[in-house]
Amino acid sequence: MSKIWLMLLFIVFLKAEDLPDFFKEQNTSGVFIIYDGKNFLSNDFKRANEAFSPASTFKIFNALIALNLGIVKDTKEIFYHYKGEKVFLKSWANDANLSSAMKRSQVTAFKELARKIGIKRMQENLNILNYGNKKISKIDSFWLDNSLKISAKEQAILL
Structure with a gap:
């Protein structure tokens, strides 16, 4: 370090x-x-x-939006419960709080978080943040499927 x-x-x-x-x-x-x-x-x-899909970097804003809206109260609250579904990484086969989901880059947990936020509130927050092109396709994949795009410079400014 x-x-x-x-x-x-x-x-x-x-x-x-x-x-x-x-x-x-x-x-x-x-x-x-x-x-x-x-x-x-x-x-x-x-x-x-150049604008690209934010992919895993969006988890920062996904988490901040959820905290701001009170969907999760803190980084220790379990918000994702693993139900035995097939996952890409073995480490994702666990319940998650914000802290553990960040460490694991646990896409399944952040997809669940986005569904809890909902498309309307997510869109409102992307607009408030002026986050890239602000485009949402499907609520649980828009930051991964190339609909949402943002440049590294825009991300640096937001952070």
Whole structure:
């Protein structure tokens, strides 16, 4: 963990043109962006402005919306009960609270959370947050199926 913080501190002091492209070094593509409330630093500003499906990063907002609406009262309240259905990862075959669901990136739990929020309240919150293109297809998959899209830069601003 201390290596990550040290790396982040090092990156903060770099100029944008000096930011190493960690993705190319790993023979993959991606974007890294830092926003301090005034300035942005990125390995690829063009890609940082492109909108993509938020996928797992949406779980942050899914959880915050549920907490704000009182659907779950805190991070320890069990809101998802595993019923024996087939799951992608063995770790998902468990009941979940927000803390455990985040750690496991437990899609099944966050789908349940979205259904509890409901499409009307979810849409209202996406509008309030001005979250990307604000498009919802199906309530329990819109952040995974490419209907909802947001750029890395927009996400950094929201966070």
